Amino acid sequence: MDKKKDISMAVIKRLPKYYRHLAELLRNDVDRVSSKELSEKIGFTASQIRQDFNCFGGFGQQGYGYNVKELYNEISHILGLDKKYSTVIIGAGNIGQALANYSRFDKFGFDLKAIFDVNPKLIGMRIKDVEITDLDQMESFLAENKVDIGIICVPQAQAQKVADLLVDNGVKGIWNFAPLDIQVPENVSIENVHLSESLLTLVYLMNDLDK
């Protein structure tokens, strides 16, 4: 199935949700699922779901529902999860360490190659099998090792400099946890996890309900 061009960001953001729910159906040995059943599970309307899948050429036969395994494989392929990705974490503070320890990502095929920090107290420590290395050595590490994704967990003031270093050394994906809108060139992809913004949104919503 060929992917159509210009898929909207809204559809793209829904794909990981489909992937997660289909993985769960697979684990529960469900063979077939209708858009209506998926709708009940995921919370999007059945028509939304059919429309989304049509963006990618459609996966189902009207009235027969979707083959769960096929759909899972297709979405996995569309997301690019049939490939492996090597990652490095920069910043071994609370969030950096938590992500290094988070085994869920291994399962998706993400391979943590290195962790960098500037703190002498952290350098030399191991998280799982990966040693925390001096950030000074990142550039030479990137020259010798192909790294797909840089996970930025440094403080705000250092984040752009770290991103520039990653980009200048061929890293094409940035997963940013620093509370900053990092600038990257057009051939580099970025996803931000702005925890504070999420928490502040929650507080707004709580106060809004309270009125």
Add this chain to the structure above:
Amino acid sequence: MDKKKDISMAVIKRLPKYYRHLAELLRNDVDRVSSKELSEKIGFTASQIRQDFNCFGGFGQQGYGYNVKELYNEISHILGLDKKYSTVIIGAGNIGQALANYSRFDKFGFDLKAIFDVNPKLIGMRIKDVEITDLDQMESFLAENKVDIGIICVPQAQAQKVADLLVDNGVKGIWNFAPLDIQVPENVSIENVHLSESLLTLVYLMNDLDK
């Protein structure tokens, strides 16, 4: 300034960004800022910014820019950050511990009251000043202490049960890190941080650029 009703979710999601950038301007002793200058910093168009602020009744005088301190205070008030919020963390694994250690939240006025877990190895440990307590005791804790926000960091299979317990005991805000779409009643607010979905979106975007 009175808040208008029916502010769109898109505007709400931009408020924390304004708040962050204004805090930075304040730290740098900037007194006034125009929508054009804000636009260059934040990346939204100047017209978007003026439109957003108009949702809340407008803050500036045409041609004079905004008073940074006033604007910061107003947005702080709109977000509800002029109040304090008590929180509990449920699940003291990697993410739960990282959040408990994350001092950024203290500054916003979030006060971590308790951390709960089921793991006997973790119970009794302290993170900063807060002891990890047996999850069995959460219900009685919530009966005796007003808690505004429950931060869910438990595995997927336990997340809904934990959310139900929080909601049944009067917690009005859920910040959910479990990879699950938790169901809450309409009088409860929820914000999800789905880390895996963010990472999978990044991978999709990288592959999309690669074509």
